[in-house]
Amino acid sequence: MGRYIVHRLILLVPTLxxxxxxxxxxxxxxxxxxxxxxxxxEAVVSQAQRQALYHxxxxxxxxxxxxxxxxxxxxxxxxxxxxxxxxxxMRDILDRLAVTAELTVLSACLAWLIAIPxxxxxxxxxxxxxxxxxxxIALIGLTVPSFWLATLLxxxxxxxxxxxxxxxxxxxxxxxxxxxxxxxLPVLSLSAALTAGVMRMMRSSLLDVLGAEYVRTxxxxxxxxxxxxxxxxxxxxxxxxxxxxxxxxxxLLGGAVVIEQVYGLPGLGWEILNGIYQRxxxxxxxxxxxxxxGFVLVNLLVDVVYAYVDPRIRYDG
Amino acid sequence: MTGExxxxxxxxxxxxxxxxxxxxxxxxxxxxxxxVGAGLVLLFALLAAAAPLIAPYNPLAQxxxxxxxxxxxxxxxxxxxxRDVLSRIIYGAQxxxxxxxxxxxxxxxxxxxxGLTSGYYLGAVDALVMRLVDVMFAFPTVILIIAxxxxxxxxxxxxxxxxxxxxxxxxxxxxxxxxxxxxxxQYVEGARAAGxxxxxxxxRYVLPNIAVAVIVQATLSFSTAILSEATLSFLGLGAQPPYxxxxxxxxxxxxxxxxxxxxxxxxxxAIALAVLGVNLLGDALRDVLDPRLRRSAx
Numbered sequence: 239m240g241r242y243i244v245h246r247l248i249l250l251v252p253t254l255x256x257x258x259x260x261x262x263x264x265x266x267x268x269x270x271x272x273x274x275x276x277x278x279x280e281a282v283v284s285q286a287q288r289q290a291l292y293h294x295x296x297x298x299x300x301x302x303x304x305x306x307x308x309x310x311x312x313x314x315x316x317x318x319x320x321x322x323x324x325x326x327x328m329r330d331i332l333d334r335l336a337v338t339a340e341l342t343v344l345s346a347c348l349a350w351l352i353a354i355p356x357x358x359x360x361x362x363x364x365x366x367x368x369x370x371x372x373x374x375i376a377l378i379g380l381t382v383p384s385f386w387l388a389t390l391l392x393x394x395x396x397x398x399x400x401x402x403x404x405x406x407x408x409x410x411x412x413x414x415x416x417x418x419x420x421x422x423l424p425v426l427s428l429s430a431a432l433t434a435g436v437m438r439m440m441r442s443s444l445l446d447v448l449g450a451e452y453v454r455t456x457x458x459x460x461x462x463x464x465x466x467x468x469x470x471x472x473x474x475x476x477x478x479x480x481x482x483x484x485x486x487x488x489x490l491l492g493g494a495v496v497i498e499q500v501y502g503l504p505g506l507g508w509e510i511l512n513g514i515y516q517r518x519x520x521x522x523x524x525x526x527x528x529x530x531x532g533f534v535l536v537n538l539l540v541d542v543v544y545a546y547v548d549p550r551i552r553y554d555g
Numbered sequence: 556m557t558g559e560x561x562x563x564x565x566x567x568x569x570x571x572x573x574x575x576x577x578x579x580x581x582x583x584x585x586x587x588x589x590x591v592g593a594g595l596v597l598l599f600a601l602l603a604a605a606a607p608l609i610a611p612y613n614p615l616a617q618x619x620x621x622x623x624x625x626x627x628x629x630x631x632x633x634x635x636x637x638r639d640v641l642s643r644i645i646y647g648a649q650x651x652x653x654x655x656x657x658x659x660x661x662x663x664x665x666x667x668x669x670g671l672t673s674g675y676y677l678g679a680v681d682a683l684v685m686r687l688v689d690v691m692f693a694f695p696t697v698i699l700i701i702a703x704x705x706x707x708x709x710x711x712x713x714x715x716x717x718x719x720x721x722x723x724x725x726x727x728x729x730x731x732x733x734x735x736x737x738x739x740x741q742y743v744e745g746a747r748a749a750g751x752x753x754x755x756x757x758x759r760y761v762l763p764n765i766a767v768a769v770i771v772q773a774t775l776s777f778s779t780a781i782l783s784e785a786t787l788s789f790l791g792l793g794a795q796p797p798y799x800x801x802x803x804x805x806x807x808x809x810x811x812x813x814x815x816x817x818x819x820x821x822x823x824x825a826i827a828l829a830v831l832g833v834n835l836l837g838d839a840l841r842d843v844l845d846p847r848l849r850r851s852a853x
Contacts, residue, residue, distance in 0.1 A: 382827050
């Protein structure tokens with residue numbers, strides 16, 4: 239297991255380098271350059287001042303040097319300067335990351351908590367009432383865009399139920415109660431699609447396993463249904479469900495951008511969008527880099543869990 | 556030529572060849588879910604194509620009082636400028652379909668070329684392309700689309716470009732696999748020995764074998780492209796007002812939803828139904844065209 243993890247960590251290096259190149263190139267897509275954006279419409283900037291700005295943002299060096307400098311900076315925890323405040327973006331990003339992490343982790347937990355038992359029930363009682371309900375939930379969850387669901391939830395709670403949590407975000411460490419109130423709707427909106435996806439996977443995966451030979455053998459031996467489920471079926475049925483969780487987290491991180499915007503949660507997605515609206519591109523760059531690295535690390539974690547559940551993987555990979 | 560027949564039969568192409576386009580139509584008709592999907596897609600395609608004929612009002616004109624609730628004159632009500640919501644939703648189908656078609660075409664052209672080159676030449680080209688694809692998959696798609704569209708500047712054109720770029724790795728993967736498999740077949744070796752050039756091999760042998768996978772992927776990507784455009788426009792990074800995009804309508808309607816809930820209800824419903832229709836059609840196409848690709852997870 240240890241060797242497998244080390245192997246995976248080594249494989250991580252080229253991916254991370256690739257991500258850094260892509261994020262670096264992203265800013266080069268900008269029509270004009272960062273200094274033009276920084277100076278904006280102020281016409282009274284002299285050539286000398288412009289040169290000074292070029293130097294300050296390091297734009298006077300060759301592009302390969304710029305990239306290496308930027309990479310070295312990241313190594314020191316320096317993600318660049320905000321165009322709006324002139325301050326390092328790192329500090330801001332870390333605060334935002336905490337909000338997004340809370341939102342995605344809670345959404346994933348809620349989704350699994352609902353989806354896995356429901357998927358198991360739907361498979362065990364195939365074509366029954368639970369199965370039908372599960373089908374309906376899956377259809378809605380996979381079809382309704384998260385930002386529409388978020389808007390409708392907001393409409394129902396604030397307009398019809400007259401319920402409105404505090405509009406200024408409070409950390410769970412400051413006031414768990416207030417924080418929980420603020421997170422209910424965002425978590426519900428974000429987890430809907432994941433719930434539907436996981437439930438569908440769980441159901442079909444368990445159905446596959448329940449039709450397998452070894453389950454028939456166990457049944458022939460006289461093992462009770464519950465024992466078969468607990469001892470043989472669930473563990474095997476979980477394997478394909480776990481594999482896709484890494485990708486699912488990607489959907490959550492992407493979805494979080496929109497959900498944070500709808501509910502005004504100051505997370506990473508909200509920060510990236512604000513960076514875009516205010517043309518603060520180093521901030522966008524840092525935010526996107528953080529999300530991508532987080533996504534890759536979560537995928538690594540999923541693969542490790544996967545290897546733990548299914549020992550065959552460790553020897554292949 | 557036995558090898559060729561086998562290769563075709565294995566991926567379901569043989570069956571389609573025998574029965575032709577009409578056979579595909581009948582197979583889809585037997586597929587109940589497929590009918591619903593095709594029906595929805597047809598409905599929205601019709602709305603998009605014939606918007607000027609169907610829409611009761613000009614989507615940009617402001618003839619009526621503001622925020623009128625749904626009534627016989629304005630079936631889905633009017634918005635904050637007194638524009639007819641139904642007409643705007645009908646024209647919104649145009650925007651959605653335009654973005655869907657153009658961005659999937661960009662993704663297909665870009666990704667398909669990469670995948671084909673990769674699977675055909677292998678070696679260093681393949682390694683480079685596949686690493687690039689891996690890196691692009693390391694980003695959550697929505698974030699990458701938002702970042703590219705945001706940096707390029709908000710407009711419907713950059714939205715299509717951003718969506719197309721971000722979806723291209725999927726097509727590179729979908730195309731590369733079958734290309735590789737075909738290139739290993741004896742009949743390709745035979746054709747090459749007989750003097751067939753690069754283009755002839757690609758058109759005659761590779762293309763027919765990747766067509767099914769590409770069609771299915773294109774359909775499914777079409778629905779995510781529609782959803783991505785709606786998301787971008789909702790965030791203010793896609794279609795700009797007063798352009799009637801479902802995402803823009805939904806986002807503008809949020810400010811008035813307390814007084815006029817229909818402003819957020821109907822555009823969202825349009826997005827959901829369009830996405831549902833294309834997804835159902837894509838799933839049905841996959842089942843009908845290629846039983847091998849059928850997901851066990853369906």
